[in-house]
Amino acid sequence: MNEEHFENKEERREVVVPGEIIASGDNLPGDGTRKEGENIIAERYGLAEKSGKVMRVIPLSGVFIPRRGNVVIGQVSDITFNGWLTDVNAASSAFLPLTEVPRYLDKNNLPEFLDIGEFFNAKISNVKAKGIDLTFEGKGLGKLEGGLIIKINPNKVPRVIGREGSMIRLIKDETNCKITVGQNGIVWIRGDNVEEEILAKKAIMFISDRTFISGLTEKVKEYLDEEKANGGKK
């Protein structure tokens, strides 16, 4: 979703604070901005970006705000008669209806498929005033078995994925792990052994701590090589 942000040159983006005038004259207000007279004013803390005439602010921090179409990783928090109530790291809980499960399920035995505390990835099909609806329609969606779950800041997800998935592919290749990054900032890592999973976790934390360095992909590669060399000895 946010990948196009990183295709723009670094110097065009500048950190702005709420209330700051980020442009004046013939411009249009986009996300996180408003127009007051001639001026475009930031309404959030983040990076100001101009695409065409539209100015907008890309948030740097804050909680996950669910949008339709986001692929998220959730954890089951309760089971009802027709589905699962889940936590997707958003303000309200998300509901996954029983009918979304593509195979036959005994209605009286929902924990058989997903029990309380278990993880899955799903797509947000609808965001309503009271709650979020989830769906399994899509590639690779369903229950997540085994592995490691970590949490990162949802605003740093695009950086962890990298341009067209370059960053995450690098980590996958270097650590032999399966990795799924939810847009809500929850990451699932599964490798053949714990050491590889921990290495992948370290790499992801490394990225989320250093979002504003250019040439991060190279640095991550160096970091992984170094960790691998040290890890063997320990």
Place this chain on the structure above:
Amino acid sequence: MAYTKRFDGRKFDETREIKAKVGVVPNADGSAMFAFGDTVAIAAVYGPKQLHPQHMQNPRKGILRVNYQMMSFSVSDRIRPGPSKRGTEISKISEWALDSATMLDDFPNNVVDVHIMIPQADASTRCAGINAASLALAHAGVPMKDLITSVSVGKMDKQLVVDVTKKEEDYEEGEGATDVAMSFLSQSGKLVHVQLDGKINTKELKEAFKMGREASKKIYEIQKETLKKIEKEN
């Protein structure tokens, strides 16, 4: 004798040394530290998140909830921890001041919790608290019209001074000490909070607002700088 020289040698329109930092509470969604000399405030922001109890929820917009507390060791007489009459009042006042900047229309039924802690106090704690909270709210990515800056203006005998210390607050000669705490929307300079403790005539009060507004401009520059610095650091 009139108050011709300040106890700490500052100019009458000069604030104490200001220190500010964001991201001081790693587990919060946004946080900041703000200090006027020996007065230190730490603010942590959590949310937007689901509001409980449910009867407090507003289906039209999210609400802001501020909690101000002085730590028991913040002054030389131990303060009994927990809610107090004074703490509740300052919480409410800060809430109103900050609420005039936050825009929570997109978060119905949600709450943004702001916790202001005073680990060290030397008067003007509510001002430091509001300044810290404003930074923390911006850092948490909460949509805001503007930042809030707060400053106290005192009147020692007949002399107006900016940023009152505890020693000045206890000044007893002549007309004694008056203390006006005020907060502004930083860019537009609109007054959003004012509290008066003592005696002052209207002419002097107008003069006090003028001094406060001037001082708040300097504080705003520091707030802005603090927020912009954080992303450059790493």
